[in-house]
Amino acid sequence: MAVSGRHIHVARSVLDRLFGEGFQLTKLRDLGQPGEFASEQTVTVVGRSMKTLECVRVLGPLRSYTQVELSGTDAIRLGIDPPVRRSGDLIDSESVTVAGPCGSVHLKASAIMATRHLHMAERDAREYGVVDGDRVRIRFTGDRALVFENVLVRVGKNAALELHLDTDDANAAGVRLPMTVKILR
């Protein structure tokens, strides 16, 4: 499993404005899903409260849309109320300002709290008896034991089997990586 801290996916046009025309992200490290990476670049996010989140990691590769993924704790600090959504579902989501070294952009309808989700390949889906879009429950044990409901199954051709939680969920469950968990149906 993986714990997703606050981060931003960017489109070409936004990267140009934040880091300069034609800027290329440089890789810091690979992420669990094939081709995805944390870049060395970070931005500052400013919310309606005028408070900021600094050092928000830019993930690559570039996407066709720009999306800021925050935890509930982050949202409270920024004074915004982002919806819980799956990646790319940005209609009526929240607005924030993002600043880079070369400029800033006010991003309308770009900030969400990512739905808890479980990446898996088609073979894994068959094994677990689920299909893309299903919701499963996942149980964590220990002092902070809990059961997450509404965990979205995302089946992808080349996906690696990996649960993605945000930092609030991970800290509520007392996650210490690496950790294996139990999927309930």
Next chain:
Amino acid sequence: MAVSGRHIHVARSVLDRLFGEGFQLTKLRDLGQPGEFASEQTVTVVGRSMKTLECVRVLGPLRSYTQVELSGTDAIRLGIDPPVRRSGDLIDSESVTVAGPCGSVHLKASAIMATRHLHMAERDAREYGVVDGDRVRIRFTGDRALVFENVLVRVGKNAALELHLDTDDANAAGVRLPMTVKILR
């Protein structure tokens, strides 16, 4: 229910060193449990990481021990690893430095993450069929639906019926106060 942000309970000797000899806490507002209050006073907490949490609320009345209650998110920022404990159970808990306007104290074995707990009076306990020290499960619905396990029942003579969650748990569950929840047995 109530969401407990990071806070500190203080003993007389610690209050004296932080705020001056004989200092009296002044009430900001009453809390849900009879006699408990948020004071107007705050302190700064410094962790092993040398990072700080500012404006940490001092709760009253004074206690016989000093205890800092943090979320997992706070603990990561401070670079410490506090255990999940019920109030007052501080053996081998974490150490932090606390600074007030008149001085600072390095508090050994004083920082915990509070166990999720449910305050109730004896009459409530009889009604729910539980006794002090029991663990119950509590379910939250909505986009961020989950079931908290290991919720400690704390029965007190004058206790008000109230679930206490820290900010990580509350944000993981998408809590918006006021909210009523379902106790599972």
